[in-house]
Amino acid sequence: MPQGASNKKKYTYVWVSAVILVFGIFTVKEVTERINNDSLVDKDRMIGASTIDDLSYIVNNGQKRKVPNFSFVNQDSVLVTNKDYLGKVYVVDFFFTTCPTICPTMTRNLVELQETFKERDNFALASFTINPRYDTPQVLKKYGEKYGVNNPDWHLLTGEQEKIYELAREGFYILASEEEDAPGGFEHSGMFALVDKEGYIRSRLDQFGNPLIYYRGTITEKQGTNQEGEPQQITMLKEDIKKLLEE
Numbered sequence: 001m002p003q004g005a006s007n008k009k010k011y012t013y014v015w016v017s018a019v020i021l022v023f024g025i026f027t028v029k030e031v032t033e034r035i036n037n038d039s040l041v042d043k044d045r046m047i048g049a050s051t052i053d054d055l056s057y058i059v060n061n062g063q064k065r066k067v068p069n070f071s072f073v074n075q076d077s078v079l080v081t082n083k084d085y086l087g088k089v090y091v092v093d094f095f096f097t098t099c100p101t102i103c104p105t106m107t108r109n110l111v112e113l114q115e116t117f118k119e120r121d122n123f124a125l126a127s128f129t130i131n132p133r134y135d136t137p138q139v140l141k142k143y144g145e146k147y148g149v150n151n152p153d154w155h156l157l158t159g160e161q162e163k164i165y166e167l168a169r170e171g172f173y174i175l176a177s178e179e180e181d182a183p184g185g186f187e188h189s190g191m192f193a194l195v196d197k198e199g200y201i202r203s204r205l206d207q208f209g210n211p212l213i214y215y216r217g218t219i220t221e222k223q224g225t226n227q228e229g230e231p232q233q234i235t236m237l238k239e240d241i242k243k244l245l246e247e
Contacts, residue, residue: 055243056211058201067092067199068171072128072159075140080126080155082199088153089244090124091237092193093217094168094176096131097143101183102190106217107147109192109234114151116238120245122197124153128167130176130186132158172201174214190218192237196244204240215240 058065071081091113095103110125117123129135135143140156143149149156158164161178168176168188175189191214196202203212216233 055202055204055240058203058211058213065201067195067201068167070163070167070171072157072164073137074155074157075137075144075149077137080157084155085124085126085153085195086199087197088122088124089197089241090126090153090195091241092126092128092172092195093191094128094130094164094172094174094188096129096184096186096188097135097139098131099184099186102188102218105220106190106192107143109217109220110154111148112220112234113238113241114149114154117241117245118151121153122245123151123241125151125155127154127156128164129156129158130161130164130168130178130188131184132161132164189214190216192217192233194237194240194244196247202240202244204236 067082069082074080093106135158144156165176168174172193174191177187179187194202205211215237219233
C-alpha cells in the first residue's frame with residue numbers, strides 16, 4: 001500500500017476515535033446530570049422508599065386503579081366478592097398450597113399481619129390460589145388451619161382458573177401462570193397488593209416520586225434490609241396499613 005494512503009487511513013482512525021471519545025464523554029455527562037436531577041427511575045422502585053406520608057393511588061391512563069369485580073368461593077365454601085371487602089383495608093396475594101418455594105414465607109408474613117391487626121375489624125386479607133384444580137375449599141381449609149388463619153375476613157379463594165389469572169394479570173398486574181418447568185408447576189411473583197376501604201390499590205412513593213405499587217411478600221421482618229439496600233417490606237406494609245385504617 002502506498003505510504004500516503006497508509007497515513008491517510010491512520011488519520012481517519014484517529015479522527016473517528018476522537019469523535020467516539022467526545023460523544024462518550026457528553027453521553028456520560030448527560031446521564032449523570034439526569035441521575036442527579038432524579039429524572040432517571042431505578043428499575044426496582046422498591047429500593048429507596050419514602051415516608052408513609054406519601055401514600056398514593058396507582059394511576060393508569062388518568063384513572064385510579066381499582067380492584068375489578070370478582071366472585072370466588074372461600075375455604076368455607078362461601079361465595080365471596082369484592083363487595084364484601086368494601087369498608088375494609090385489605091392485602092391481596094396469589095399463591096398455591098403445594099408451592100415448594102416462596103408461598104410458605106408469604107403465608108407466614110400474612111399471618112404476621114393478621115396478628116398485628118387482630119383487634120381491627122376493618123382489616124382483611126384475600127389469598128387467591130393459582131392452582132384451583134387442586135386447591136378446593138377443603139384443601140384451602142386445611143392449609144389455613146396449618147398456618148393459623150383465624151381472621152374471619154381472611155378468605156382463601158378458589159374458582160375458575162382463567163378468571164383468577166385474569167384478576168391477577170389485568171386487575172393487579174401480578175404474574176400468575178401455569179409453567180411446567182417452574183417449581184411446583186406454577187409461576188408467580190410473591191408480591192402483596194394493598195387495597196383501601198373504597199377498593200383502590202394504594203402504596204407509598206419511592207424516592208423519585210413513583211408509587212412502589214407492591215410489597216415483597218417473600219422477605220420476613222427478621223431479615224431486615226438486604227444486600228441491595230432494599231427496605232424492609234413487611235414493616236413498610238404494616239405502617240401503610242395502619243395509615244389507611246386511620247383515614
